[in-house]
Amino acid sequence: MKKIACFIIGLLVPLLGFVLYSCSTNNSIAVGDGYIQGYVMTHDRINNTIIKIEGAEVTVAGFSTLSDSTGLYTLYKLPNGEAQLICKHPDFKTTYETVEIQTVYDNHTIMLYEYTADVSGRITESNNIPVKNAELSIANFKTKSNSSGYYQLDSIPLGEFEINCNHPYFETTHDSIEIDADYVFNATLSRKMSSISGHVTDTGGLPIEQANVIIDMQATMTD
Numbered sequence: 001m002k003k004i005a006c007f008i009i010g011l012l013v014p015l016l017g018f019v020l021y022s023c024s025t026n027n028s029i030a031v032g033d034g035y036i037q038g039y040v041m042t043h044d045r046i047n048n049t050i051i052k053i054e055g056a057e058v059t060v061a062g063f064s065t066l067s068d069s070t071g072l073y074t075l076y077k078l079p080n081g082e083a084q085l086i087c088k089h090p091d092f093k094t095t096y097e098t099v100e101i102q103t104v105y106d107n108h109t110i111m112l113y114e115y116t117a118d119v120s121g122r123i124t125e126s127n128n129i130p131v132k133n134a135e136l137s138i139a140n141f142k143t144k145s146n147s148s149g150y151y152q153l154d155s156i157p158l159g160e161f162e163i164n165c166n167h168p169y170f171e172t173t174h175d176s177i178e179i180d181a182d183y184v185f186n187a188t189l190s191r192k193m194s195s196i197s198g199h200v201t202d203t204g205g206l207p208i209e210q211a212n213v214i215i216d217m218q219a220t221m222t223d
Contacts, residue, residue: 016097034078034101
């Protein structure tokens with residue numbers, strides 16, 4: 001009988017240990033009566049609008065949920081008190097916040113920020129002379145080149161865009177670029193062609209025939 005009893009005890013002890021381990025594992029996340037709800041949003045800087053984000057993972061005190069098609073997320077049965085909130089989405093930077101979990105309804109908006117990159121470069125003429133005050137624009141982001149022809153556009157959202165270069169004395173350029181990291185864009189501008197006419201006279205007001213007129217290395221002769 002002693003052998004049978006020892007055998008049974010030998011079977012029960014590991015089983016009891018497994019049950020205790022399982023219970024402790026399942027209860028490792030504290031459950032309370034705290035509640036938090038709100039929307040996950042981002043600021044679309046291209047169109048200057050606020051957009052609600054679907055499919056963002058919101059985690060508080062070990063509990064997680066996904067925002068729905070309206071950007072709404074809800075977490076309940078949270079332990080009351082201060083906790084870290086983490087919000088993740090593959091198209092945006094991960095957000096970390098400290099929130100206060102309460103029993104009463106708490107509406108908490110989460111703002112996500114898009115990945116961005118800088119666009120820089122140099123604007124010159126065909127003879128490599130720098131072009132000052134050329135305006136560079138991507139969507140509603142704008143800047144101007146300095147006296148050395150250099151410019152920089154900071155924190156541009158990733159994606160495909162048209163970059164425009166404009167100057168009153170040069171032809172405007174339009175180029176398509178795809179930004180997935182910091183991007184270097186250089187442009188060579190062509191001067192606008194124009195004409196000028198008038199009369200060449202002496203101090204007495206009489207016309208002078210065959211006078212050479214030179215403007216910026218372009219020459220002509222009076223008739």
